[in-house]
Amino acid sequence: MRSIEGLKLTNSPLVLVLSQIRFSEVLKMDKFAPDIQEAFKGLGLSRFTQEESQQFIFGPKLKTKASTRWVFSDRKKTEAVILSNDFFVYQVSKYDVFDTFSERLDTLLKKLVGIVGIEFAEQVGLRYLDLIIGDDDHPVDSFISNSLQGLSASDLGVDKANHQFVINAQTECGTLFLRSFENSGGQFLPPDLQSPHLEFEVELKPEAEFRVLDFDHIAKGEFDFEGEMLKETLWKLHKFIDMAFRVAVTPTALKIWKGESDG
Secondary structure, three states, X not given: OOOOOOOOOOOOOEEEEEEEEEOOOOOOHHHHHHHHHHHHXXXXXXXXXXXXXXXXXXXXXXXXXXXXXXXXXXXXXOEEEEEOOOEEEEEEOOOOOHXXXXXXXXXXHHHHHHHHOOOEEEEEEEEEEEEEEXXXXXXXXHHEOHHHOOOOHHHHOOOOOOOEEEEEXXXXXXXXXXXXXXXXXXXXXXXXXXXXXXXXXXXXOOOOEEEEEEXXXXXXXXXXXXXXXXXXXHHHHHHHHHHHHHHHEOHHHHHHHOOOOOO
16 A cells, blocks of 8 residues: 555654544443453553543534543553544554554454444544754754745844744645644643643753644545555555655755764
8 A cells, every 4th residue: 555665764753643533423432431441451552541521512502512532541651542422543652654553553443343333434534743853963944844944033033933834735535734833842742632641752851942743634535444445545644644744854854863874
């Protein structure tokens, strides 16, 4: 399914990868939760938490709806599954290559489908988050393509300027979002990805400046869990994220992340 050679980066800036699968609501998901927990525990996801929240439903009258999420994670907090009545999320903070990620996702989904009996997905998404930190020899900008740089502080006649950049592109299989923002300090995750279920091998000094590249590719339709349709869709989503990453960063960045000299 791979159309170009995969990137294997020794010093990868990748900090989070996740896939979200949405399906028609299963009203009795709570009845299946104990069996799902046992199945996932057998796959190494031995931590379990149940979270309750309120969803706001907008209409002529504002309503609230109670929502339950079941979270299964490993002891080291490097991978987790978040499950609700109508979606499944698999996320990792320790990533190898997409082949490994997709095989693990397939295994987990087969366990879920075998217990719950879900026939098809209605939306499939894949998201990659890269944290790019500069140093004395290589400022952050040296890692980022000029097309994402924007106007500099000197262009604007100011001391400092933080950039935010968004692309919304239609691909052959869905919608691709590329978000780029720069900041400093310790918080690098976007607000919608804040999670206590994973730990990250990242040390950010309070004064450290960084750039985040956030790739999110979403396909909508009907995707059967049986057969190759879902796998093929995930590989197509990955292909465009891979291509977008390669043009969003510089050759210097790729050399350094591969562990090669940039001289």
